[in-house]
Amino acid sequence: MFEFNQPPDLSVCEPTRQRVRAFLAAEVERGSFKPWEVTWTTFDRGFSRRAGTAGLIGMTWPRAYGGQDATALERYVVVEEMLAAGAPCGAHWIADRQSGPQILRHGSERAKQDILPRIARGECAFGIGMSEPDSGSDLAAVRTRATRVEGGWRINGTKVWTTNAHQVDYLITLVRTAEPGAGKHEGLTQMITATGQPGITVRPIRDLSGHHEFNEVHFEDYFVPDDMLIGEPGSGWRMVTAELAYERSGPDRFLSAWQLLAALVDAVGHEPDAQQAVQIGRLVAHAATLRRMSTGIAGLLERGANPQVEAALVKHVGTGFEREIPEIARLLVDAGQQSEAGQRFADALRHVTLAAPSFTLRGGTREILRGVIARGMGLR
């Protein structure tokens, strides 16, 4: 039923793996980030610019648009290494993972020529303008509306939980373009909306750890020219659901707490007790299985398939695993150890414990994923 059987051979990507490891080692050496203090959503334009210069962003895109014609598997290896190193990728992650690929597939020639090379250089950041105050899980219920005007569209409405909207250059915003009365899934359209333009206001929302990553975004008569639409008016729902296969299946759905697992292994040292050995062995085996499933999906995406159900399964199991790591880690090691490894473990545990509740919400909650999986299995 699900196509996880043949994970592709990643050994062919070994030169790419060595290249990204050398880049990350140099970054750690120069003190650009402390792995246990940042996450992949940490926004650091300097880091992204250097990653762009090293050819690590937009690498699967054609050279004409700033890419390197690399394979999806080479990109997978880069993403995996960035996550394993705990690198601060927030200034290029969304653009590299989903906005850039959407523009490449469905954007106008102007959008492709203007925006893609800047993303690949690490100079242009994107956010996702999907969720609204009354439309999160039920995404098709979006009420933000765009109406036709001379040369383009005018947007009015409010988006919420928009990660890094206060720092990005653009959002891909999902809006309703059909007349009232059209079907719920019809008449939705994605548009490239530049921040910092008249008609868009970004207000901060602080999360429970006190950080400002979330925002509320208001559009008031905000103008979007015709060539900043992604695809045809009305094609938004199909695109959003296809985009979610990319968003849900990658290693970012099971490696968010990897630094904590690594710190746990260091804090336990070379002589684990029986319980530590069993629990760490179980977590590592779980990670290996998830990696196999996730690379299987990367292989399907490389072949042009749209594995939405498989991606939902990986996100469901993967984010459950990410949440389990701090729960198990805190039972295995005393977070008051004075050694250097003990301090690192305590820092990582604090950080991941605060972030973990969001792992199973962002990109679709577990209940919604279960619904997608059940439908895929013909159970509903």
Ligand SMILES: Cc1cc2nc3c(=O)[nH]c(=O)nc-3n(C[C@H](O)[C@H](O)[C@H](O)COP(=O)(O)OP(=O)(O)OC[C@H]3O[C@@H](n4cnc5c(N)ncnc54)[C@H](O)[C@@H]3O)c2cc1C
């Ligand atoms: C860290 C983080 C970053 C995010 N970044 C972004 C972003 O950049 N851009 C963006 O657009 N959004 C973003 N989101 C929003 C995220 O996509 C939504 O929070 C998510 O889709 C859930 O929507 P909601 O918060 O409105 O919850 P609701 O939809 O109100 O759901 C509340 C609860 O009810 C359950 N529920 C809802 N419907 C059903 C149903 N039919 N069956 C069973 N249970 C149901 C849900 O599972 C959940 O537990 C982010 C969220 C987080 C946590």
